[in-house]
Amino acid sequence: xxxxxxxxxxxxxxxxxxxxxxxxxxxxxxxxxxxxxxxxxxxxxxxxxxxxxxxxxxxxxxxxxxxxxxxxxxxxxxxxxxxxxxxxxxxxxxxxxxxxxxxxxxxxxxxxxxxxxxxxxxxxxxxxxxxxxxxxxxxxxxxxxxxxxxxxxxxxxxxxxxxxxxxxxxxxxxxxxxxxxxxxxxxxxxxxxxxxxxxxxxxxxxxxxxxxxxxxxxxxxxxxxxxxxxxxxxxxxxxxxxxxxxxxxxxxxxxxxxxxxxxxxxxxxxxxxxxxxxxxxxxxxxxxxxxxxxx
Numbered sequence: 001x002x003x004x005x006x007x008x009x010x011x012x013x014x015x016x017x018x019x020x021x022x023x024x025x026x027x028x029x030x031x032x033x034x035x036x037x038x039x040x041x042x043x044x045x046x047x048x049x050x051x052x053x054x055x056x057x058x059x060x061x062x063x064x065x066x067x068x069x070x071x072x073x074x075x076x077x078x079x080x081x082x083x084x085x086x087x088x089x090x091x092x093x094x095x096x097x098x099x100x101x102x103x104x105x106x107x108x109x110x111x112x113x114x115x116x117x118x119x120x121x122x123x124x125x126x127x128x129x130x131x132x133x134x135x136x137x138x139x140x141x142x143x144x145x146x147x148x149x150x151x152x153x154x155x156x157x158x159x160x161x162x163x164x165x166x167x168x169x170x171x172x173x174x175x176x177x178x179x180x181x182x183x184x185x186x187x188x189x190x191x192x193x194x195x196x197x198x199x200x201x202x203x204x205x206x207x208x209x210x211x212x213x214x215x216x217x218x219x220x221x222x223x224x225x226x227x228x229x230x231x232x233x234x235x236x237x238x239x240x241x242x243x244x245x246x247x248x249x250x251x252x253x254x255x256x257x258x259x260x261x262x263x264x265x266x267x268x269x270x271x272x273x274x275x276x277x278x279x280x281x282x283x284x285x286x287x288x289x290x291x292x293x294x295x
Contacts, residue, residue: 153238231272
């Protein structure tokens with residue numbers, strides 16, 4: 001029986017060779033903590049393996065999708081802004097094309113009035129004013145009807161030596177015609193004006209008068225002190241104002257005429273008017289066109 005006991009003891013010793021601490025051997029707290037940390041870390045690693053990895057993956061996917069969405073919106077905004085700019089440019093070009101077409105239509109289809117003038121009745125003194133009757137010859141050479149045709153004009157009395165002689169007529173003409181174009185005389189023109197159809201030719205008379213004092217002021221200029229009489233050179237300034245029957249727009253044909261006196265026996269040189277003898281025969285008077293325009 002003794003041998004069997006030894007055999008069993010030997011087997012037991014082979015089976016459990018782990019060194020166990022005895023009650024007399026002290027326990028190392030650091031080793032025990034390390035062993036506990038290893039077990040906890042292993043457990044944490046097992047817990048983070050799949051659910052957390054999946055969550056992290058989807059979070060990253062959402063972040064990427066968000067960034068992509070923002071980039072897409074920025075690009076879409078830029079495309080929209082570019083499309084709006086292109087639409088504005090196209091609209092501006094279309095408006096310019098329409099305006100150009102309208103101007104072309106207006107230029108080709110609008111009425112155009114040619115104007116000439118002649119003295120119908122010589123100067124007449126009436127009280128403190130001097131009066132002259134002028135007849136305008138008007139022809140519509142355009143392609144449409146001209147409505148409310150009426151002349152707007154007045155007489156200026158300026159001596160030839162006055163330095164304002166060359167500026168005053170055009171300045172006064174601009175003032176008269178600007179007022180007509182602004183519609184200040186529309187009520188009168190609609191009532192008294194007439195209509196000219198394409199190709200039509202007709203006449204309109206106009207009585208012009210100015211204060212004799214204006215003529216006297218011009219004639220008594222210092223430059224003419226040596227003259228045997230106070231000289232005057234009257235000038236007619238103004239325009240024919242009318243409306244297009246197509247657009248209703250104002251158009252004008254402007255003019256500046258100098259009134260001169262001449263000797264029928266030698267008509268070439270123009271003579272001054274004598275302030276004291278303004279009522280000369282019509283056969284000794286004529287108009288000289290200084291300038292004209294059409295718009």
